[in-house]
Amino acid sequence: MKVGIVCAFDTYFDRVALLKEFYQKRAQVKVIASDFSHRKKEKNRESSLVDEWIDTKPYHKNLSVARLTSHYDFSKKAEKLLEAETWDVLHVFVPCNSLVKFMALIKHKQPKTKLIFDLIDLWPETMPISKFKNVFPFTLWKQIRDKDLDQADLIFTECKLYQQVLQKEDNEKYKVLYWARQEKPLESHLQIKDTELSFCYLGSMNHIIDIDFIEKFLSACQQYRPVTLHLIGDGESKEQLIQNVKRKGVQVIDHQKVYDQKKKQEIFDQCNYALNVMKESVVVGLTMKSLDYMCGQIPLINTIGGDTREFCETCNIGFHVAFDQIELYAQKVCTQTLQEQYEQRKQIKHLYETVFTKDSFFKTMQDAWEKLI
Incomplete structure (x- = not known):
């Protein structure tokens, strides 16, 4: 059995690590990721977690056309890379919204592949741009995600709220998969006072x-x-x-x-x-x-x-x-x-x-x- 994990952001690598550990006990696993670090805003191929890097266009501002172009570039290259192999399971992190479109194409070409979308963030809904969320191009950005979301066999959301926003609370395909941490609570030595x-x-x-x-x-x-x-x-x-x-x-x-x-x-x-x-x-x-x-x-x-x-x-x-x-x-x-x-x-x-x-x-x-x- 072969599992592919697709992730565009190094900020999600903690979750990728947990998934890789889980899947490796059940299948052969390949992690495919962008070589552009969202956190550092520079090219970075240092993580041993990743098995195959995708050369991705850089960007410097979080809200920019360059960032959207970079996401589209990554998604298109990911689709081309994945279609060259046959997969039993594809676990795909969203964002990028454009990944939903291109992974749905993979599902169409490989209908036996079990496709999982892992919704870590809702763009543009989670962005502090309330005045613009319902105007173009942000409406298009949202539609790119929503149009093919249900092509997946399973959709994880990082919290229940996202299912409410998407109006999918009663859809059996949608499951909450909370973030998890490797760390365990340490012994606490409190120094708090009731006077301050x-x-x-x-x-x-x-x-x-x-x-x-x-x-x-x-x-x-x-x-x-x-x-x-x-x-x-x-x-x-x-x-x-x-x-x-x-x-x-x-x-x-x-x-x-x-x-x-x-x-x-x-x-x-x-x-x-x-x-x-x-x-x-x-x-x-x-x-x-x-x-x-x-x-x-x-x-x-x-x-x-x-x-x-x-x-x-x-x-x-x-x-x-x-x-x-x-x-x-x-x-x-x-x-x-x-x-x-x-x-x-x-x-x-x-x-x-x-x-x-x-x-x-x-x-x-x-x-x-x-x-x-």
Whole structure:
């Protein structure tokens, strides 16, 4: 049996690694990927995970014609490469939206091939461009994906929210395959106090982070207790975020980029809550940042809808806060006892260990595999 995994973005390689490990126990596996690093914006063929690289056109801006051209270029070359062989299973990451079109052509030529689409992101829906999502060329971009999506035998979505957006909640072809992490929660040595509040923001501080929300929320909390913001990461909006919260009297501790799990845990142990915050216009149900926080056993101040909101409201892992509820939830957060926060940490660790680990990922894959093959 032969399985092909097709992926255009190095930002998805953690998931590719899990899939390759799963499939290798059942079949011969080939990973086909773009040689252009989305993260570094440069050519990169360093990953040992990839078996065959596709020479892909570079781009430098995330929202650009050059990027769309690059995606189309990759998709067309992937189709040409794949049609030269016969496949039992093709597991294809989407985006690129254009991959849906070209992989549907493979399915037409090789009808016995089981085609799996793995929806990691919805473009343009998840982009902070609410004014333009329903105008050309963004409508065309969406149609390129949607037109042939159901040609697949199985469609994984990284969260339940995407099925709602696509209006496919009752379609049996669609299954949720949550992101999973290899890391297990470390022992926690808490240093939080009930006389002050510390928050953490982890990850890229870019155009989709809601700086206005963070500024107003921390400012509202500052009315009750002294507030400190710990930053882990970088990004084009970082300086603006720092300036805005400092203006409100918030102390900022900048840890720069931290990749080591133990060092991140030491920072999380100093913080009461983690900021899991994006602009309202961004349609996303779960992020890798969320899993970092969960693995670090730190409860959330959350603005992300869908799955993460549901977890906050039903599993006691933090607070989902709407923009018009900032004052109300700032007061709630500031009056939480340490014992209540300890319970939230216990619950978020439990959620991570039961839903977002490698074992959970493999169980979902095994259930799908048995029905597919």
